[in-house]
Structures are given as structure tokens and as C-alpha cells.
Amino acid sequence: MEHKNHEKYLKAKKKVDELKGFYIHLLVYLGVNIFILANIYLEVRDSDQSFWQAGHFFTLFFWGIGILFHAAYTFEFNPFFGKDWEEKKISKFMEEDKEESKKYQ
Known part of the structure; x- marks a missing residue:
């Protein structure tokens, strides 16, 4: 009984971590990008460039994609290979194995 509780504890701790x-990661992303956007704003406020022309938004964009993947992993969001897909594939493979074993009997 204690072993099961310890396993549950370790699983919950891993999820919390x-x-x-x-x-x-999200807070660092927000902090760094606020700093970058503020610098861009200060750079263009007295110039003829618009905010969007002067901006270097590669960091914001590509790091944002990384944040989305990190969130999908953390919150177990997988629209392509969810639990239903797994269960259907498992059933399909089990059925194929059953049919194959009948051939050789």
C-alpha cells in the first residue's frame, strides 16, 4: 500500500515540477519580450520608422512557438494522437494479431 502511495506521490511531484x-519559462519569455518591445518602442518614438518596421520580432515569434509546444507537453494537449487514437490503434493491432494467429493454427 505504501509503495502505491509513493508512486502516486512521485507522479504528482513530477507533474508539479x-x-x-x-x-x-513563460515568465522569462514575457519578461525578455517586454524588455525587447520596450527597447524597440524607445528606438522608434523619435524616428520616422513605425513600430512594426523597426521591430525584430523573430525572438517573440519563434520563442512563442516554443512556448506553445512546451504548454502542449505540460498540459498533455495532443489533438493528433490523443487517448482515443491510442485505444483504436491498440484494438486494431490486437485484432490483427488475433487474426494472424488464427491463420497459423
Whole structure:
């Protein structure tokens, strides 16, 4: 009984660590990008360029994609290979194995 509780504890702790890691990643992303956007704003406020022309938004965009993948992993969001897909594939493969074993009997 204690062994099961310890396994549940370790699983829950791992999930909490993943969440904490994601939130730290998100806060760093927001902090760095606010700093970058503020610098761009200060750079263009007295010039003829618009904010969007002067901006270097590669960091914001590509790091944002990384944040989305990190969130999908952390919150177990997978629209392509979800639980239903797994269960259907498992059933299909089990049925194929059953049919194949009948051939050789």
C-alpha cells in the first residue's frame, strides 16, 4: 500500500515540477519580450520608422512557438494522437494479431 502511495506521490511531484518549469519559462519569455518591445518602442518614438518596421520580432515569434509546444507537453494537449487514437490503434493491432494467429493454427 505504501509503495502505491509513493508512486502516486512521485507522479504528482513530477507533474508539479513540469508545471513549475512551464510557468518559469513563460515568465522569462514575457519578461525578455517586454524588455525587447520596450527597447524597440524607445528606438522608434523619435524616428520616422513605425513600430512594426523597426521591430525584430523573430525572438517573440519563434520563442512563442516554443512556448506553445512546451504548454502542449505540460498540459498533455495532443489533438493528433490523443487517448482515443491510442485505444483504436491498440484494438486494431490486437485484432490483427488475433487474426494472424488464427491463420497459423
